[in-house]
Amino acid sequence: MSQPVRPSEARAGLLRRLAGFGIDGVLVSLIVSLVYTPLPAQLAGLVFANDLFFHWDHFVMGPAVAWHHGMALGTDVYSQYGEGWPILLDAISPWLPLGHQNTIWLAMLYGCLHHVGLYVLLRAAVRSRPLAFGGTLAILATSLFSPLVAQHGHPTVLWQWPSLSVLRAPMDVWFFLCLLLHLRRPTATRAVAAGAIAGLGLWLETDTGIFLVGTLAVYGASRFVAAELGSRLPRAVAPAGPTFAASLVALFGVAVTGLAIASRGTIFSEPGAFLAGWIGGVINSSARGVGASYLTYFLRDHGAYLAPALAVLGIGLFAVCDTTVRLLQARATPASVFSGCLGLYALGRCTLFVWRTVPIRLTLAAIPIGVLVVGALAALRRPLAARIAQATGLGPRWLEPILPTFVVLAGVSLLLASPSFRSYPNLWQLARSGPPEPGLVLFPEKTEIAGLPDELRPVIRSIRTVIAEVRSLRSRGEPVAVLDPIKTLVYVETGAPPWRGDASLFLNTWTREDLHALRDAVERDGPEHVIFRSVAPSRAVADSWRALRDTLEQRYVPAHKLGVFERWDRR
Amino acid sequence: MSPASMAEEGSPTRPHGGAVPARPGSAWAAPTRPKGNTAVRRVFAAALRPLRLDRDSLVSRQGRAWGTGSALAFAVSLGLQLTVLAMLALGPLAEPFAASTLTAMGQKNMRPENDLLGFYAGCVTTVALSWAAVRLLEARLAGLTALRAERAARRASRVQGVLAAASLGLFSSWAQAAGASVTADGRLSGSTLARLALPGILALALLLADHVVARRGLGSAP
Numbered sequence: 173m174s175q176p177v178r179p180s181e182a183r184a185g186l187l188r189r190l191a192g193f194g195i196d197g198v199l200v201s202l203i204v205s206l207v208y209t210p211l212p213a214q215l216a217g218l219v220f221a222n223d224l225f226f227h228w229d230h231f232v233m234g235p236a237v238a239w240h241h242g243m244a245l246g247t248d249v250y251s252q253y254g255e256g257w258p259i260l261l262d263a264i265s266p267w268l269p270l271g272h273q274n275t276i277w278l279a280m281l282y283g284c285l286h287h288v289g290l291y292v293l294l295r296a297a298v299r300s301r302p303l304a305f306g307g308t309l310a311i312l313a314t315s316l317f318s319p320l321v322a323q324h325g326h327p328t329v330l331w332q333w334p335s336l337s338v339l340r341a342p343m344d345v346w347f348f349l350c351l352l353l354h355l356r357r358p359t360a361t362r363a364v365a366a367g368a369i370a371g372l373g374l375w376l377e378t379d380t381g382i383f384l385v386g387t388l389a390v391y392g393a394s395r396f397v398a399a400e401l402g403s404r405l406p407r408a409v410a411p412a413g414p415t416f417a418a419s420l421v422a423l424f425g426v427a428v429t430g431l432a433i434a435s436r437g438t439i440f441s442e443p444g445a446f447l448a449g450w451i452g453g454v455i456n457s458s459a460r461g462v463g464a465s466y467l468t469y470f471l472r473d474h475g476a477y478l479a480p481a482l483a484v485l486g487i488g489l490f491a492v493c494d495t496t497v498r499l500l501q502a503r504a505t506p507a508s509v510f511s512g513c514l515g516l517y518a519l520g521r522c523t524l525f526v527w528r529t530v531p532i533r534l535t536l537a538a539i540p541i542g543v544l545v546v547g548a549l550a551a552l553r554r555p556l557a558a559r560i561a562q563a564t565g566l567g568p569r570w571l572e573p574i575l576p577t578f579v580v581l582a583g584v585s586l587l588l589a590s591p592s593f594r595s596y597p598n599l600w601q602l603a604r605s606g607p608p609e610p611g612l613v614l615f616p617e618k619t620e621i622a623g624l625p626d627e628l629r630p631v632i633r634s635i636r637t638v639i640a641e642v643r644s645l646r647s648r649g650e651p652v653a654v655l656d657p658i659k660t661l662v663y664v665e666t667g668a669p670p671w672r673g674d675a676s677l678f679l680n681t682w683t684r685e686d687l688h689a690l691r692d693a694v695e696r697d698g699p700e701h702v703i704f705r706s707v708a709p710s711r712a713v714a715d716s717w718r719a720l721r722d723t724l725e726q727r728y729v730p731a732h733k734l735g736v737f738e739r740w741d742r743r
Numbered sequence: 744m745s746p747a748s749m750a751e752e753g754s755p756t757r758p759h760g761g762a763v764p765a766r767p768g769s770a771w772a773a774p775t776r777p778k779g780n781t782a783v784r785r786v787f788a789a790a791l792r793p794l795r796l797d798r799d800s801l802v803s804r805q806g807r808a809w810g811t812g813s814a815l816a817f818a819v820s821l822g823l824q825l826t827v828l829a830m831l832a833l834g835p836l837a838e839p840f841a842a843s844t845l846t847a848m849g850q851k852n853m854r855p856e857n858d859l860l861g862f863y864a865g866c867v868t869t870v871a872l873s874w875a876a877v878r879l880l881e882a883r884l885a886g887l888t889a890l891r892a893e894r895a896a897r898r899a900s901r902v903q904g905v906l907a908a909a910s911l912g913l914f915s916s917w918a919q920a921a922g923a924s925v926t927a928d929g930r931l932s933g934s935t936l937a938r939l940a941l942p943g944i945l946a947l948a949l950l951l952a953d954h955v956v957a958r959r960g961l962g963s964a965p
Contacts, residue, residue, distance in 0.1 A: 466929035467830045471922035490819045493873035526862045682849030715847050
């Protein structure tokens with residue numbers, strides 16, 4: 173029989189809970205204030221000034237524009253990273269028009285939400301506010317505000333590379349939160365939610381989605397092994413078999429429905445073409461071994477980062493090995509299974525580092541590795557306090573807060589020490605340094621994409637001229653192709669339909685076969701007008717530029733100059 | 744202490760593998776007893792019998808945690824070295840794409856390699872090594888009295904921990920130095936690779952030697 177709770181105790185409990193919510197609210201606001209930037213135009217300008225939106229176009233904008241104009245993702249347009257984001261961006265375009273600045277701003281907002289989710293995950297995992305908060309700060313300092321971002325050479329932010337941001341793995345935090353809750357109380361709802369989130373993750377981002385699906389499969393297998401060998405995990409509330417089946421149905425239901433929508437049904441009618449445009453990049457990297465940088469080059473050029481790389485891999489491997497041994501010894505606990513799944517997912521994220529062995533890719537594993545480290549510190553808290561108490565004679569209750577305090581201080585120190593954090597245009601930086609220099613604006617009528625340096629003035633003028641030209645051609649109903657990396661920007665701003673989706677150009681034209689296919693397409697199906705650069709953008713892409721230029725000379729005649737571009741008309 | 748211990752607050756402990764009765768009204772159930780006699784369970788039982796020694800071990804929970812933790816650390820240290828070595832040795836594909844098939848950007852960015860194969864093989868090997876390392880530890884403790892087992896576990900944890908850290912540190916610094924001798928096509932010479940294998944081999948040899956010495960020294964006493 174439980175004792176009746178006294179009203180005074182109930183009141184005190186309620187007050188404690190409310191105070192706890194208040195503290196959580198303050199900490200969450202602090203986290204949001206670090207990630208949020210109130211200057212979307214400056215943020216977009218910072219990205220544009222560095223790469224003319226090359227990475228955003230490849231990541232999401234190219235597929236989004238193509239989808240907007242009725243093309244099928246995967247089948248008609250290569251959508252290497254995933255299918256979900258382009259569709260979501262288009263779905264909200266009636267309220268927030270499709271554009272680079274809006275997309276980057278939305279990504280930043282999602283970054284705020286994702287890091288709040290990270291705090292909630294840590295809070296649920298380690299049941300300590302300071303540890304969760306300090307851990308979130310430390311993870312921010314090694315991912316979004318990683319010092320490696322500042323080594324880029326030009327002032328920039330991690331948002332320049334969406335594939336390194338939280339958009340690359342948008343569902344991981346929510347997935348692991350579900351997994352943790354399911355480990356503590358295995359209900360059918362939580363299993364289905366984990367499956368659905370993994371499916372959503374696969375739809376939004378292909379490679380990290382595969383890692384989530386793999387983690388879910390291993391989690392299911394771990395539960396099976398744990399039950400078979402007698403590990404003590406909380407008993408499933410619902411029968412395990414049907415629950416697992418429902419989770420799988422949720423996973424594949426969400427993923428296949430999403431892919432069917434993205435492909436406009438071509439996943440069933442032209443599966444080969446769809447798969448090549450959806451998962452071709454992953455297959456190229458894994459089956460054909462197409463890497464972008466050897467490990468030996470990493471040793472030669474970035475040898476100092478070998479130790480951090482080994483630490484990241486080692487933590488992930490340790491978690492997996494520890495869980496495996498515990499499972500086989502029938503000593504697995506919810507916490508060990510959770511950390512094993514995190515470790516496995518971290519190793520999956522490390523695959524992205526193996527594909528392209530450059531130091532900044534280590535930031536991709538920051539979240540799962542950070543959660544594992546904070547978990548280990550949480551487990552150490554009490555034994556450490558007990559040991560110090562034994563040595564000093566002080567009460568352990570006084571000593572237990574030492575470690576969480578240290579973690580918070582470490583997180584704050586890491587942030588303050590990072591040049592990427594100090595230059596990030598968030599509220600704190602604005603309060604300290606005031607508003608940034610206004611700089612040039614790409615689109616003066618919309619005051620979008622601002623803070624551009626003066627040396628970009630010729631490029632800006634040329635882009636504006638090209639946009640005006642394409643608008644004029646479009647108003648007359650004359651089709652035009654922009655054969656340049658700025659194509660997506662021009663299509664977005666003018667509303668012109670892209671020619672042949674997001675054709676590979678210059679920086680991402682890697683094989684002669686691709687180049688010949690593009691030349692053939694220009695010769696055979698080229699539109700009435702083509703916008704092309706009058707000189708090669710750089711020596712590295714001079715061969716591709718020359719080949720396309722030769723093709724144009726055969727089939728087109730130059731009409732007139734548009735800044736650094738030219739308009740060519742079909743003979 | 745392992746990261747696996749996170750969120751264990753409130754969970755009942757089970758020292759020495761003994762059963763803990765379920766608390767009334769708790770979500771924590773009593774240990775699930777194997778039901779039936781399936782083929783899967785028989786295979787597991789046959790394959791894992793040595794590891795079950797751990798459940799009957801006389802070592803304290805703390806001693807076991809340090810012993811197992813350091814055994815895993817040793818395995819992970821060795822596994823990491825193997826993984827990196829495999830990636831360095833397998834490295835670039837013997838027949839990369841012909842330069843004539845690539846654009847200048849392609850030649851710069853398309854580097855066919857076996858790194859992923861080395862990485863996955865290394866990860867799987869590390870898990871197998873961790874099983875072997877824990878099994879070795881269990882074998883070392885088997886048959887000892889409680890006091891001796893506790894002492895042996897602590898000694899083993901110290902030795903394994905030091906060997907793991909020292910060999911990985913040495914490997915890391917040598918590998919970093921080897922960066923200077925990378926050839927233009929992204930390869931390392933056989934002698935460099937052999938030198939990089941030394942820290943791991945040495946650590947393994949020392950661990951086995953310590954194991955033999957410890958078994959003889961402790962086992963001979965009454």
